[in-house]
Amino acid sequence: xxxxxxxxxxxxxxxxxxxxxxxxxxKILAGGxxxxxxLQQGIVHPSHIIDIxxxxxxxxxxxxxxxxRIGAATRMREIETSELVRKKIPMLAEIAQLVGEIGxxxxxxxGGNLVNASPAADSAPPLLVLDASLRxxxxxAERTIxxxxxxxxxxxxxxxxxxxxxxxxxxxxxxxxGGAFYRLAKRGGNIxxxxxxxxxxxxxxxxxxxxxxxxxxxAPTPIRIKSAEKTLEEADPTPEKIRAAAQNAYDEIKPISxxxxxxxxxxxxxxxxxxxxxxxxxxxxxxWS
Amino acid sequence: xxxxxxxFNLNGRVTKALVKPNSTLLDLLHNELKLTGTKRGCDRGxxxxxxxxxxxxxxxxxxxxxxxxxxxxxxxxxxxxxxEKLHPVQxxxxxxxxxxxxxxxxxxxxxxKALIEENPNPTAEQIRTYISGNLCRCTxxxxxxxxxxxxxxxxxxxxx
Numbered sequence: 001x002x003x004x005x006x007x008x009x010x011x012x013x014x015x016x017x018x019x020x021x022x023x024x025x026x027k028i029l030a031g032g033x034x035x036x037x038x039l040q041q042g043i044v045h046p047s048h049i050i051d052i053x054x055x056x057x058x059x060x061x062x063x064x065x066x067x068x069r070i071g072a073a074t075r076m077r078e079i080e081t082s083e084l085v086r087k088k089i090p091m092l093a094e095i096a097q098l099v100g101e102i103g104x105x106x107x108x109x110x111g112g113n114l115v116n117a118s119p120a121a122d123s124a125p126p127l128l129v130l131d132a133s134l135r136x137x138x139x140x141a142e143r144t145i146x147x148x149x150x151x152x153x154x155x156x157x158x159x160x161x162x163x164x165x166x167x168x169x170x171x172x173x174x175x176x177x178g179g180a181f182y183r184l185a186k187r188g189g190n191i192x193x194x195x196x197x198x199x200x201x202x203x204x205x206x207x208x209x210x211x212x213x214x215x216x217x218x219a220p221t222p223i224r225i226k227s228a229e230k231t232l233e234e235a236d237p238t239p240e241k242i243r244a245a246a247q248n249a250y251d252e253i254k255p256i257s258x259x260x261x262x263x264x265x266x267x268x269x270x271x272x273x274x275x276x277x278x279x280x281x282x283x284x285x286x287x288w289s
Numbered sequence: 290x291x292x293x294x295x296x297f298n299l300n301g302r303v304t305k306a307l308v309k310p311n312s313t314l315l316d317l318l319h320n321e322l323k324l325t326g327t328k329r330g331c332d333r334g335x336x337x338x339x340x341x342x343x344x345x346x347x348x349x350x351x352x353x354x355x356x357x358x359x360x361x362x363x364x365x366x367x368x369x370x371x372x373e374k375l376h377p378v379q380x381x382x383x384x385x386x387x388x389x390x391x392x393x394x395x396x397x398x399x400x401x402k403a404l405i406e407e408n409p410n411p412t413a414e415q416i417r418t419y420i421s422g423n424l425c426r427c428t429x430x431x432x433x434x435x436x437x438x439x440x441x442x443x444x445x446x447x448x449x
Contacts, residue, residue, distance in 0.1 A: 003290040006310035006356045029354065036313065036352045037333055049310065051357055077346070101422025102400065104334060106346040107353070 002045040002056050010054050012137065015164055019141045022048045023161035029053065030073050030112035033104045058111075058166060061085060066172055068092070072111025072134075072165045075122075077102070079110060091179035091200075095126045097225040098183065111165045114150065115156050117221065118192075124151070124222030125198035126168065126181045128214035135167035136287045144169070151221035177202040177210070178284025180277045181270075193217050194261045195269045197249070199277035203285045206236045213274060214246065218255040218266055228274060237282050246275035295301035295359040298366025308355040315339045315350035317358075318365060326395045328400035330424070337423030340396035341365045347403035349422075366395035369402060377447070378402050382433065389427030397423045401437045409445050413438065 001269045009015040010237035026048035058073035183196035203212035211232035213225040227248035255266035330338030339350040342364040372377035
């Protein structure tokens with residue numbers, strides 16, 4: 001690991017003041033499960049590490065105005081085991097459980113998983129279909145960024161160098177909604193997804209009043225699949241329609257080949273995983289209570 | 290580079306150390322404090338051999354920077370049981386022949402201990418999921434899962 005200065009703020013204000021000074025040369029340490037690896041491998045070499053694990057005001061889950069507001073430094077394990085999350089957005093508790101094994105989930109944070117901006121971030125497709133937003137602050141101002149506008153490229157976001165993500169805001173889905181997330185990986189536990197797909201449907205009678213589909217590991221960033229959403233919106237989600245939506249995903253994405261899989265394999269399996277996610281979302285929407 | 294003076298509770302004892310910020314908790318325990326029970330396996334959070342409890346939660350010591358533990362509680366394999374009186378999870382691993390080469394065992398035991406503290410009566414499936422980040426290349430896990438069940442039962446009984 002390269003040398004760096006270590007800072008241990010205990011408040012958001014103190015963190016922001018560090019960021020305003022060291023900005024782009026510093027790195028925020030939230031859970032460390034990505035950052036410490038990058039430091040170990042010499043991929044990043046910040047001059048300062050700003051450890052926010054003692055900033056308790058970034059660690060909470062509460063319900064407000066039809067949303068769950070989750071502090072950016074809330075650990076995946078806390079989201080997974082939260083009664084509030086399980087009751088209001090079960091899909092979110094479910095995906096928190098997928099982000100690595102216990103030793104990772106006890107450290108990794110929801111903000112960190114998003115800010116790290118990996119194309120394979122497992123929390124991203126579900127949060128995209130839930131239409132989540134982020135609250136970001138610098139020393140002077142605060143703004144809201146929709147997650148759909150957040151990712152720019154591999155490991156790149158719209159976040160400015162002096163900005164800190166403080167909160168993830170997740171709207172509680174309307175009645176008669178169902179969400180699901182599936183990922184393809186070589187095994188469970190600590191492994192990067194080859195392909196992942198999330199879906200959220202809201203039913204109004206027989207038709208989908210809302211249909212959101214998102215995928216991971218098939219583009220430089222996690223993405224919404226608009227063509228698949230169009231196919232399902234205001235439509236009766238029959239098996240034919242669902243297959244058509246999955247085909248849209250196949251047609252729309254342009255994945256790459258890498259050490260985990262070939263582009264062809266990703267496209268082929270995308271069709272399957274998008275279909276599975278939509279089918280499960282539909283089953284859950286139908287049994288909404 | 291400025292060294293960090295830290296003070297933390299290690300296995301019940303207040304411990305002071307002067308650490309390099311760019312070292313991990315695993316470096317501190319294994320290399321500086323000579324608590325060699327915590328093993329270095331992959332050094333990248335994949336294998337679980339360095340699992341310790343940080344404020345009671347199982348974490349990979351290779352993914353925690355040493356200065357992060359300032360003011361916290363750390364429990365390592367050296368902090369549980371003694372050769373004369375093993376911790377119930379240790380005793381159960383012996384009784385059930387759940388150990389072969391032994392390299393993964395300190396991490397597995399710490400993970401099992403954290404599990405039982407969270408969930409005193411885990412099912413085999415819950416154990417399987419919980420220890421899925423602790424790789425063991427010798428045993429095939431079956432005896433270990435049985436041992437963790439037995440240890441949980443023993444701890445439940447003892448606390449009655």
